[in-house]
Amino acid sequence: MKDKIFKFLLFFAACSILLLTAGVIYTLVGQALGTFQYFGFFGFITSSEWDPRAGQENYGALAFITGTVITSLLALLFCIPFSFPVALFTGEYFRGKKIASMVGSVVNLLAGIPSIVYGLWGFYTLRPLIVSLGLSDQGFGILTASLVLAIMIIPYASSLSSEFLSMVPNDLKEGAYSLGATRLEVISTVSFPVASSGILSAYILALGRALGETMAVTMLIGNTNNIPRSLTDTGNTMASIIANQFGEAGGLKLSSLIAIGLLLFLITAIINSIAKLTMKRINP
Amino acid sequence: MQKEQTMINSQAPFRGLGGRKIKNNIFFYTVCILSGITMLPLFFILYELLKKGYKQFNLSLFTEVAPTSMDAMLAKMSGSDIPGGVLNGITGGLLMIGLAILIAIPVGIFVGIYLSEHAESAFAGIVRYLTDLIQGTPSIVIGIIAYAWIVKPLHSYSALAGSVALAIMMLPLVIRSTEETLKLLPVSLKEAGLALGASYTNVIFKVMLPSAFGGLFTGILLAVSRVMGETAPLMLTALGASAINWNIHRPTSAIPLLIWEFYNDPNLIDMIWSSSLLLLLLILTLNLIAKQVANKWRIQ
Amino acid sequence: MENTITNEYLLELKNVCVSYTPGKNAVNNVSAGIKENTITAIMGPSGCGKSTLLRAINRMHELYPHIKTTGEILLKGKNVLGMNPMEVRRRAGMVFQRPNPFPTMSIYDNVLAGYALNGIRLKKDEKDEIVETSLKNVALWNEVKDTMTKKGSFLSGGQQQRLCVARALALKPELLLMDEPTSALDPISTNHIEELLLELKEQYTIVIVTHNMSQAARISDYSMFMYLGDLVEYDTTTQMFTKPKNKQTEEYLTGVFG
Numbered sequence: 001m002k003d004k005i006f007k008f009l010l011f012f013a014a015c016s017i018l019l020l021t022a023g024v025i026y027t028l029v030g031q032a033l034g035t036f037q038y039f040g041f042f043g044f045i046t047s048s049e050w051d052p053r054a055g056q057e058n059y060g061a062l063a064f065i066t067g068t069v070i071t072s073l074l075a076l077l078f079c080i081p082f083s084f085p086v087a088l089f090t091g092e093y094f095r096g097k098k099i100a101s102m103v104g105s106v107v108n109l110l111a112g113i114p115s116i117v118y119g120l121w122g123f124y125t126l127r128p129l130i131v132s133l134g135l136s137d138q139g140f141g142i143l144t145a146s147l148v149l150a151i152m153i154i155p156y157a158s159s160l161s162s163e164f165l166s167m168v169p170n171d172l173k174e175g176a177y178s179l180g181a182t183r184l185e186v187i188s189t190v191s192f193p194v195a196s197s198g199i200l201s202a203y204i205l206a207l208g209r210a211l212g213e214t215m216a217v218t219m220l221i222g223n224t225n226n227i228p229r230s231l232t233d234t235g236n237t238m239a240s241i242i243a244n245q246f247g248e249a250g251g252l253k254l255s256s257l258i259a260i261g262l263l264l265f266l267i268t269a270i271i272n273s274i275a276k277l278t279m280k281r282i283n284p
Numbered sequence: 285m286q287k288e289q290t291m292i293n294s295q296a297p298f299r300g301l302g303g304r305k306i307k308n309n310i311f312f313y314t315v316c317i318l319s320g321i322t323m324l325p326l327f328f329i330l331y332e333l334l335k336k337g338y339k340q341f342n343l344s345l346f347t348e349v350a351p352t353s354m355d356a357m358l359a360k361m362s363g364s365d366i367p368g369g370v371l372n373g374i375t376g377g378l379l380m381i382g383l384a385i386l387i388a389i390p391v392g393i394f395v396g397i398y399l400s401e402h403a404e405s406a407f408a409g410i411v412r413y414l415t416d417l418i419q420g421t422p423s424i425v426i427g428i429i430a431y432a433w434i435v436k437p438l439h440s441y442s443a444l445a446g447s448v449a450l451a452i453m454m455l456p457l458v459i460r461s462t463e464e465t466l467k468l469l470p471v472s473l474k475e476a477g478l479a480l481g482a483s484y485t486n487v488i489f490k491v492m493l494p495s496a497f498g499g500l501f502t503g504i505l506l507a508v509s510r511v512m513g514e515t516a517p518l519m520l521t522a523l524g525a526s527a528i529n530w531n532i533h534r535p536t537s538a539i540p541l542l543i544w545e546f547y548n549d550p551n552l553i554d555m556i557w558s559s560s561l562l563l564l565l566l567i568l569t570l571n572l573i574a575k576q577v578a579n580k581w582r583i584q
Numbered sequence: 585m586e587n588t589i590t591n592e593y594l595l596e597l598k599n600v601c602v603s604y605t606p607g608k609n610a611v612n613n614v615s616a617g618i619k620e621n622t623i624t625a626i627m628g629p630s631g632c633g634k635s636t637l638l639r640a641i642n643r644m645h646e647l648y649p650h651i652k653t654t655g656e657i658l659l660k661g662k663n664v665l666g667m668n669p670m671e672v673r674r675r676a677g678m679v680f681q682r683p684n685p686f687p688t689m690s691i692y693d694n695v696l697a698g699y700a701l702n703g704i705r706l707k708k709d710e711k712d713e714i715v716e717t718s719l720k721n722v723a724l725w726n727e728v729k730d731t732m733t734k735k736g737s738f739l740s741g742g743q744q745q746r747l748c749v750a751r752a753l754a755l756k757p758e759l760l761l762m763d764e765p766t767s768a769l770d771p772i773s774t775n776h777i778e779e780l781l782l783e784l785k786e787q788y789t790i791v792i793v794t795h796n797m798s799q800a801a802r803i804s805d806y807s808m809f810m811y812l813g814d815l816v817e818y819d820t821t822t823q824m825f826t827k828p829k830n831k832q833t834e835e836y837l838t839g840v841f842g
Contacts, residue, residue, distance in 0.1 A: 002483060002485050003483050003484040006488070007484070009394060010394050010395075010398040010401070013391050013394035013395045013398060014394075014395050014399070014407070014408070016395070017395055017414050017418070017459075018410070018414065020414075020452070020455075021414045021417060021418065023433075024421070024425075024429050027429055027432045027433065028425070028428070028429070031428075031432055081318060082318055082321065082322040083322070085314070085315040085316075085318035085319045085322070086318075086322050088315050088319075089316065090319075093312065093315060093316075103319055103323060106323045106326055107319075107322055107323060109568060110325060110326055112509060112510075112513075112567050112568060112571050113329060113564060113567070114512075114513025114514070114515065114540060114563060114567065115513065115514075115515060115516070116513065116515045116540050116543050116544060116547075116560075117329065117333070117513070117543075117560050117563065117564055118329075119547075120543070120547065120556055120557075120560060121328070121329050121332060124332070125328070125332060151325050154322060158322075182305060182307075182308040183308055183312065184307060184308040184311045185308070187311075205420075208420050212420075212421070212422025212423065212424065212425070214422065214424045214515075214516035215544075239422055239424045239516070242428070243516050246428075246431075246519070247519070257428075258428055261424070261428045264422055264424075264425055265421055265422070268420050268421060268422055269417055269420065271420075272416060272417065272420035273417075276413070276416060470682070472680050472684040473684055473686070475644060475647070475680065475684075476678075476680060476748070476751075477686075477701055478644065478647065478673060479642060479644065479677070479678035479752075480674070480677070480697060480698035480701055480702070480752070480755060481670045481671065481673040481674030481675075481698065481755065482670070482698070482701030482702055483670060483701075483702075486701045486702070486703065490700065490701055491686055491688075491697075491701070494688040495686070495688050497688070
């Protein structure tokens with residue numbers, strides 16, 4: 001009898017995750033509906049207008065979608081030359097050694113630093129650097145935001161890649177060594193190809209992280225509501241526009257911000273699902 | 285590390301062996317150097333916070349509430365340090381994280397048990413997928429949800445809303461760490477309990493969960509450390525408050541929210557460093573403790 | 585297949601079948617009777633269904649919903665398949681392949697785990713007595729009486745396994761089921777356990793699964809030989825090891841296969 005109640009409670013708890021997810025989607029869709037009815041779904045995502053003046057309100061998400069995609073992809077690009085060596089260092093060259101776990105821990109601590117602290121660091125250290133390099137007048141913009149984002153996602157990309165690299169069976173590598181290959185050749189012909197889809201999924205997950213980052217981006221991207229045309233242009237991401245304007249919003253504007261939240265939710269859900277599918281292919 | 289090339293003397297045309305070795309070495313050293321560079325940001329950030337924050341990092345940081353803009357301006361004009369601390373942020377954080385723990389841990393552990401007990405079932409697969417989905421959801425979206433569920437219907441920003449947001453963020457971490465830890469326990473442990481005629485409930489509560497304690501505890505610490513630095517979802521839910529508040533239905537502050545306020549107020553800007561330093565030290569300490577617990581538990 | 589045993593049985597198996605996948609029996613139509621205060625060894629090559637049969641007796645298969653057990657398993661004349669599984673498991677203690685003391689409990693609490701897990705409250709002196717008798721039963725008392733509060737996992741493998749036997753004995757079971765209890769132990773510890781079983785026979789009835797033929801020959805009164813889920817031969821151990829009736833049994837015992 002007690003067992004039945006307990007088992008039911010376990011099942012009920014598992015169901016609560018279903019309910020939670022359903023509730024999240026229901027709420028987002030319900031609150032965003034006003035905007036989609038007013039502008040049309042495609043109208044909303046293809047317009048780059050953001051005009052909150054009473055009487056001529058006009059909202060579109062295109063500028064923010066573009067801003068999000070550009071900053072995240074740039075961040076991904078910038079993070080590769082650092083996260084990949086760390087993965088090789090910890091998962092291949094020094095696998096299982098003390099130094100690997102030390103380097104891995106330090107890099108992983110990067111994931112523990114709060115977004116807002118990254119924002120401050122970007123604002124007071126990186127931004128002046130970019131100004132003094134003559135890249136931009138104010139130092140705000142896509143480039144600054146992407147650079148900080150890149151640092152933020154390094155641990156996500158490197159730790160998972162390292163895990164997949166370290167799972168490459170030794171006998172495969174020994175086969176290559178026995179044919180006289182150098183370490184680099186073993187990495188490029190055995191380790192990397194074998195771990196490649198795992199590494200790919202690690203980077204897709206890191207991209208998912210970058211898409212949703214809020215505070216640091218909000219503090220560094222410059223917060224202008226137009227489509228960025230160059231690296232030093234200012235802009236806004238989907239997360240940063242919500243963070244910036246949610247507090248004072250109501251009515252159609254609030255609905256539009258939540259619609260952006262829904263889009264952000266969907267994009268990250270799709271990206272994460274792709275990452276999971278990629279991973280499943282190698283881990284049946 | 286490098287394998288000896290012992291077959292060099294053979295007749296086979298080993299083209300460019302020297303070149304291959306050089307390439308191999310260059311690659312290895314590049315990997316080491318880039319890995320070293322990747323470690324720098326952590327130290328840069330810590331250094332900057334220490335350099336700029338140590339002056340304000342004193343007892344009053346823990347014992348006084350955040351100063352008002354006016355107080356700070358007056359202090360500045362008279363040439364003294366800005367008075368006050370982040371006590372209201374500390375208490376608010378304790379309140380909201382404590383409440384979030386109360387919500388997330390029982391549910392999370394139960395779901396984790398369910399997933400490890402029904403590892404193969406399709407339903408568990410769906411639950412696992414949705415758990416990952418929630419984990420991947422940006423914190424600002426979770427902020428919107430807590431706003432729509434708590435702030436809007438109750439017509440007030442509140443600690444409760446903040447806790448709900450934090451609890452939703454902690455939930456997937458608790459679930460997955462519970463599941464992973466329980467899966468690591470040998471099946472024979474559960475069977476030994478059941479073979480003594482114990483009920484399923486007793487085996488789970490008296491054998492499985494105590495044996496998994498280290499892993500569960502680590503998971504909870506990491507979940508707490510992850511939400512401790514969250515700012516965005518709290519901006520939409522708890523909003524912030526200038527005084528200490530223990531009422532879950534009223535706006536409440538937290539250290540990250542205070543940092544955001546300080547950052548946006550030119551008079552208070554000097555406070556950002558000490559409060560960020562405190563926040564970062566708290567999070568790093570939690571991470572280290574979690575690692576310690578995990579290591580200690582693994583040996584046994 | 586003929587049974588030479590005719591006395592009253594403590595445990596009787598009638599047409600027991602166990603299947604992991606429908607239509608494919610891992611244990612196929614096994615019938616046998618086991619007398620009180622004897623040791624019965626179940627032998628056979630790996631995958632022959634010997635552990636599966638043993639685990640059917642205390643209904644451990646019910647942890648895995650896809651495993652189906654049919655037939656009758658009578659403990660003192662009552663079918664265990666119709667009882668409450670928790671009652672069955674209290675009456676038939678089990679010792680596993682690898683020593684598995686509960687890692688969070690002290691040696692003392694490990695012995696009493698059966699009571700604690702069943703929610704049975706005991707007075708302090710009752711507890712002390714049970715712990716002492718059980719540990720003396722397994723010849724562990726002198727080794728651990730001063731370190732009762734230490735965790736069971738600090739003991740050596742052989743000591744851990746004896747602790748697990750004590751844990752099973754503490755509940756005063758009518759039957760002791762042992763699933764290759766020495767396969768993870770060194771020869772000296774194995775020896776200890778075997779001596780222990782011979783002593784325990786005075787008070788308990790033991791069914792032991794073993795892949796070690798000489799072990800079966802050393803300690804058991806009766807032997808079962810299983811092959812591909814069938815009970816091929818069941819006889820007194822002396823009879824089976826000297827004059828096996830079945831060709832397969834002979835081949836197995838002489839090392840032709842297995």
